[in-house]
Amino acid sequence: MSEYARRMKTMEESANIIKGLFGTMNDPGMISFGGGAIAKECLPVDKIREIVNDVMTAEGRGYEILSYGPVLGARDLREVIVKDLLAPKGVNADADNILVITGGLEAMYLMCQLYIEPGDVILVESPTFVHSLETFNMFEANCIPVHMDEDGMCVDDLEAKIIQHNPKMVYVIPTFQNPTGRTLSLERRKKIAELGSKYNVIILEDDPYRDIRYSGEDLMPIKAFDKTGHTVLANSFSKIISPGSRIGYVYANDDIISKMSDAKSATNSHTSLLPQVICAEFFIRGYYPEHHKLLCDVHRERRDAMIESIDKYFPKGIKRTFPDGGLFTWVELPEGLNTSELLKESTSNPEIKVAFVAGEGFFTEGNGKGSNCMRLSFGANPPERIRIGIERLGNLINSKLK
Amino acid sequence: MSEYARRMKTMEESANIIKGLFGTMNDPGMISFGGGAIAKECLPVDKIREIVNDVMTAEGRGYEILSYGPVLGARDLREVIVKDLLAPKGVNADADNILVITGGLEAMYLMCQLYIEPGDVILVESPTFVHSLETFNMFEANCIPVHMDEDGMCVDDLEAKIIQHNPKMVYVIPTFQNPTGRTLSLERRKKIAELGSKYNVIILEDDPYRDIRYSGEDLMPIKAFDKTGHTVLANSFSKIISPGSRIGYVYANDDIISKMSDAKSATNSHTSLLPQVICAEFFIRGYYPEHHKLLCDVHRERRDAMIESIDKYFPKGIKRTFPDGGLFTWVELPEGLNTSELLKESTSNPEIKVAFVAGEGFFTEGNGKGSNCMRLSFGANPPERIRIGIERLGNLINSKLK
Numbered sequence: 001m002s003e004y005a006r007r008m009k010t011m012e013e014s015a016n017i018i019k020g021l022f023g024t025m026n027d028p029g030m031i032s033f034g035g036g037a038i039a040k041e042c043l044p045v046d047k048i049r050e051i052v053n054d055v056m057t058a059e060g061r062g063y064e065i066l067s068y069g070p071v072l073g074a075r076d077l078r079e080v081i082v083k084d085l086l087a088p089k090g091v092n093a094d095a096d097n098i099l100v101i102t103g104g105l106e107a108m109y110l111m112c113q114l115y116i117e118p119g120d121v122i123l124v125e126s127p128t129f130v131h132s133l134e135t136f137n138m139f140e141a142n143c144i145p146v147h148m149d150e151d152g153m154c155v156d157d158l159e160a161k162i163i164q165h166n167p168k169m170v171y172v173i174p175t176f177q178n179p180t181g182r183t184l185s186l187e188r189r190k191k192i193a194e195l196g197s198k199y200n201v202i203i204l205e206d207d208p209y210r211d212i213r214y215s216g217e218d219l220m221p222i223k224a225f226d227k228t229g230h231t232v233l234a235n236s237f238s239k240i241i242s243p244g245s246r247i248g249y250v251y252a253n254d255d256i257i258s259k260m261s262d263a264k265s266a267t268n269s270h271t272s273l274l275p276q277v278i279c280a281e282f283f284i285r286g287y288y289p290e291h292h293k294l295l296c297d298v299h300r301e302r303r304d305a306m307i308e309s310i311d312k313y314f315p316k317g318i319k320r321t322f323p324d325g326g327l328f329t330w331v332e333l334p335e336g337l338n339t340s341e342l343l344k345e346s347t348s349n350p351e352i353k354v355a356f357v358a359g360e361g362f363f364t365e366g367n368g369k370g371s372n373c374m375r376l377s378f379g380a381n382p383p384e385r386i387r388i389g390i391e392r393l394g395n396l397i398n399s400k401l402k
Numbered sequence: 403m404s405e406y407a408r409r410m411k412t413m414e415e416s417a418n419i420i421k422g423l424f425g426t427m428n429d430p431g432m433i434s435f436g437g438g439a440i441a442k443e444c445l446p447v448d449k450i451r452e453i454v455n456d457v458m459t460a461e462g463r464g465y466e467i468l469s470y471g472p473v474l475g476a477r478d479l480r481e482v483i484v485k486d487l488l489a490p491k492g493v494n495a496d497a498d499n500i501l502v503i504t505g506g507l508e509a510m511y512l513m514c515q516l517y518i519e520p521g522d523v524i525l526v527e528s529p530t531f532v533h534s535l536e537t538f539n540m541f542e543a544n545c546i547p548v549h550m551d552e553d554g555m556c557v558d559d560l561e562a563k564i565i566q567h568n569p570k571m572v573y574v575i576p577t578f579q580n581p582t583g584r585t586l587s588l589e590r591r592k593k594i595a596e597l598g599s600k601y602n603v604i605i606l607e608d609d610p611y612r613d614i615r616y617s618g619e620d621l622m623p624i625k626a627f628d629k630t631g632h633t634v635l636a637n638s639f640s641k642i643i644s645p646g647s648r649i650g651y652v653y654a655n656d657d658i659i660s661k662m663s664d665a666k667s668a669t670n671s672h673t674s675l676l677p678q679v680i681c682a683e684f685f686i687r688g689y690y691p692e693h694h695k696l697l698c699d700v701h702r703e704r705r706d707a708m709i710e711s712i713d714k715y716f717p718k719g720i721k722r723t724f725p726d727g728g729l730f731t732w733v734e735l736p737e738g739l740n741t742s743e744l745l746k747e748s749t750s751n752p753e754i755k756v757a758f759v760a761g762e763g764f765f766t767e768g769n770g771k772g773s774n775c776m777r778l779s780f781g782a783n784p785p786e787r788i789r790i791g792i793e794r795l796g797n798l799i800n801s802k803l804k
Contacts, residue, residue, distance in 0.1 A: 001632065012661065106669065116407055
């Protein structure tokens with residue numbers, strides 16, 4: 001058989017690791033804190049049915065929606081993004097600088113097509129989103145970790161590593177970071193934008209959680225401080241409308257958007273139109289403000305239930321983050337406890353049946369870094385189920401410490 | 403600014419060429435024979451509205467459709483593909499060997515991720531689909547042309563070039579080929595499957611037009627003759643339900659599908675679910691047979707109008723193909739006539755306003771090969787408009803020959 005490209009070897013290894021980290025998620029009896037899904041109760045099923053009923057007609061937009069569309073994406077959706085999602089965050093964009101993509105991850109993929117040759121360096125937070133690492137691995141990038149603390153990526157370490165490694169890109173998830181739930185401080189946002197300009201390096205700002213904040217003060221994106229076009233902002237509708245729709249977007253300067261459209265066109269022509277029009281209409285019809293309130297209320301309650309339960313049931317002395325928004329908290333267990341092993345037990349023991357994501361895959365350092373960590377998502381389960389699951393998991397962890 | 407990857411240079415050049423070849427298509431006063439769209443009259447707007455009305459409910463499949471879905475694609479759609487689209491063509495597949503993708507072109511993209519390193523050889527028909535060439539260019543493949551005649555790719559030349567170039571892949575559009583409208587003979591289908599096995603090379607069979615045949619006898623796909631798993635079959639719903647939905651699929655052996663799922667997951671997680679469920683339900687509800695008859699009746703009439711008009715209005719002695727299905731006929735004008743120049747005139751002259759695709763971009767040979775050719779699509783215009791457009795275009799061509 002024709003030989004596979006070299007990149008598939010790296011990919012296969014990382015795909016297998018990821019499958020192990022996520023464990024079994026589709027067992028309905030499992031309480032899963034694994035995936036990054038929002039609450040089912042927040043998926044606007046009825047509104048979407050109503051929208052499709054109105055637009056999918058011969059007199060309406062039916063023929064347009066079922067025909068080939070523009071590579072950049074539906075005009076009205078790009079205008080909604082500019083007006084309703086970017087302008088309120090201090091980002092003044094033109095709709096022609098927005099590219100609609102098939103889910104948020106496609107931004108990481110397209111940026112690799114534009115920039116990454118095998119061996120090129122991408123600086124990433126330590127830890128960072130495991131699926132983005134998979135994408136970077138597919139392009140045989142050399143991902144080098146940058147220290148994080150409670151305020152997000154450490155800018156001194158970032159600057160030192162930019163100088164040392166001459167990276168093609170800095171990948172940063174500034175708000176309610178995946179997996180840690182941490183938020184990059186305002187000062188650091190400004191500084192990272194400046195570092196991009198100063199060292200002539202692309203900052204890829206992946207910000208899908210920013211629109212679901214439950215406490216604390218809203219912070220402008222890095223892109224708002226970018227004076228030179230070095231920052232590329234990626235976002236998605238997966239956490240505010242629906243992940244299954246696979247609608248995301250990128251905002252970047254003319255040249256990057258033009259090249260990215262060429263790469264998008266050569267990948268899958270353009271993004272499916274019906275989900276684009278649904279997302280646009282949802283905003284145009286004014287449904288978003290009330291929906292947004294529901295999103296925040298539901299997830300705030302779930303976050304609080306999870307944090308309170310961790311504090312109650314997990315051993316004293318563990319570390320956990322307090323996320324002001326998004327879907328994740330990050331737990332550091334005592335050294336010596338291995339969360340990949342724990343996951344096997346917690347998912348296979350019929351008395352426990354709790355899933356989470358083991359921490360190791362979020363680190364590029366290897367050598368067992370993060371093997372005592374876990375990502376817990378509070379999006380998919382109601383508070384009562386969260387309490388039960390965390391109690392069971394806490395009991396298991398406590399039993400290991402005896 | 404960070405330097406772009408080398409592939410973007412090649413891409414930019416080919417993207418600019420393509421923009422020139424396709425000319426202005428969005429002018430509503432233009433009679434466009436350019437794009438590969440099916441008749442608007444065949445887009446099942448009402449049926450799709452009805453389907454969404456039924457499935458997008460809290461009690462129905464609303465939550466499932468709006469949540470994250472499986473990388474391989476919705477189970478019911480994969481079963482429809484196996485039962486309704488592959489089995490009747492002599493291909494007995496398992497639903498777990500089907501990967502649903504975001505439009506047919508994504509198959510070419512994914513196959514490149516699996517196999518192509520810069521400089522690797524892909525053998526292609528001469529001429530072949532210009533957008534697949536763009537995808538192959540993005541991966542810096544070396545595309546080498548194989549001769550075609552009225553029966554499609556010439557298998558003697560193919561075998562010689564397999565021996566000479568040791569290609570990673572053979573890319574073939576066997577049925578109502580894009581751009582020529584030609585169909586690969588049954589004998590050659592068998593032979594190509596055998597060559598894949600004999601020389602251990604992947605055959606990528608791209609067959610999106612096969613389901614719209616208006617005359618002649620149906621032929622089994624190359625994949626039906628593949629005994630060793632060397633053939634990968636790609637197809638799409640763009641020509642039978644709707645191009646704007648961006649739903650396609652790949653059928654391949656276990657190992658290829660597994661690797662392709664990893665690459666798909668690292669590109670855009672999975673394909674949007676609502677369009678998948680729409681395509682599946684359209685078949686499950688039994689709408690396809692009647693719809694298929696309409697598709698064939700409408701396009702047969704348009705094909706006949708175009709062929710008759712070409713024979714009536716184009717100069718004697720030009721060559722044109724007679725497609726038994728699909729959307730395209732291919733016209734060879736006398737040597738010396740340049741269709742890229744002709745396109746500029748036919749689209750800018752307010753008395754003509756007819757668009758088509760100039761032939762040069764479908765060839766990888768360079769040196770002006772195909773510069774006297776044009777691809778004419780009969781999908782998008784009703785017969786009367788086809789006759790007017792072809793008459794105008796014929797008059798323009800005749801005026802050049804005086």
